[in-house]
Amino acid sequence: xxxxxxxxxxxxxxxxxxxxxxxxxxxxxxxxxxxxxxxxxxxxxxxxxxxxxxxxxxxxxxxxxxxxxxxxxxxxxxxxxxxxxxxxxxxxxxxxxxxxxxxxxxxxxxxxx
Amino acid sequence: xxxxxxxxxxxxxxxxxxxxxxxxxxxxxxxxxxxxxxxxxxxxxxxxxxxxxxxxxxxxxxxxxxxxxxxxxxxxxxxxxxxxxxxxxxxxxxxxxxxxxxxxxxxxxxxxxx
Numbered sequence: 001x002x003x004x005x006x007x008x009x010x011x012x013x014x015x016x017x018x019x020x021x022x023x024x025x026x027x028x029x030x031x032x033x034x035x036x037x038x039x040x041x042x043x044x045x046x047x048x049x050x051x052x053x054x055x056x057x058x059x060x061x062x063x064x065x066x067x068x069x070x071x072x073x074x075x076x077x078x079x080x081x082x083x084x085x086x087x088x089x090x091x092x093x094x095x096x097x098x099x100x101x102x103x104x105x106x107x108x109x110x111x112x113x
Numbered sequence: 114x115x116x117x118x119x120x121x122x123x124x125x126x127x128x129x130x131x132x133x134x135x136x137x138x139x140x141x142x143x144x145x146x147x148x149x150x151x152x153x154x155x156x157x158x159x160x161x162x163x164x165x166x167x168x169x170x171x172x173x174x175x176x177x178x179x180x181x182x183x184x185x186x187x188x189x190x191x192x193x194x195x196x197x198x199x200x201x202x203x204x205x206x207x208x209x210x211x212x213x214x215x216x217x218x219x220x221x222x223x224x225x226x227x
Contacts (some may be wrong), residue, residue: 036216041220042220042221043117043203043205043218043219043220043221044156044203044205044216044218045217045218046215046216049215089155089156100158100161100171101146101158101207101216102158103148103155103156103157104155105153105154105155106155106156
């Protein structure tokens with residue numbers, strides 16, 4: 001079945017460092033890909049998405065490009081801030097097959113001032 | 114601007130007790146979901162409802178039942194709670210199901226089973 005694999009955390013960086021969180025997926029169809037973020041004590045919220053190959057999703061300085069050839073959707077940010085400390089989830093949805101969204105296990109990010 | 118509302122936010126149960134988690138959304142969404150979140154396991158889908166009157170099993174449905182009471186409400190019931198069901202539970206909704214990918218989540222319900 002469909003699945004999402006993302007790098008294990010926690011990831012600890014200093015403020016203004018470059019961030020990459022790796023995500024790869026397995027899907028039989030043509031999935032849409034997403035990054036969700038969960039701040040402490042809150043539910044998840046959508047950070048960005050891409051619905052087809054080579055699309056780039058972006059939001060709040062974060063970017064991710066849908067790479068079909070490598071089945072990847074890595075999250076990047078050029079200069080992280082303390083306020084980016086959160087748990088990040090990669091997810092996929094196989095549009096047209098069912099209504100399920102499959103999440104990765106999450107990567108906890110700590111940004112040090 | 115309520116969005117998705119879950120109750121209760123915290124609950125402690127003894128093994129064998131029953132309870133229902135309530136979820137309501139005010140965005141007129143068709144699809145609703147129940148997930149559980151456990152350390153190191155991420156989010157796992159328990160049940161979902163693609164539309165009013167329909168429900169389907171997710172990845173970990175055993176020990177749970179659901180009811181899609183109407184378009185707004187989707188409840189999760191534990192008939193006989195077990196310590197393995199200690200978790201944080203999230204309800205979510207979506208306008209068009211998995212295709213758009215934009216799930217709107219509640220704040221979560223932390224359940225402890227002793």
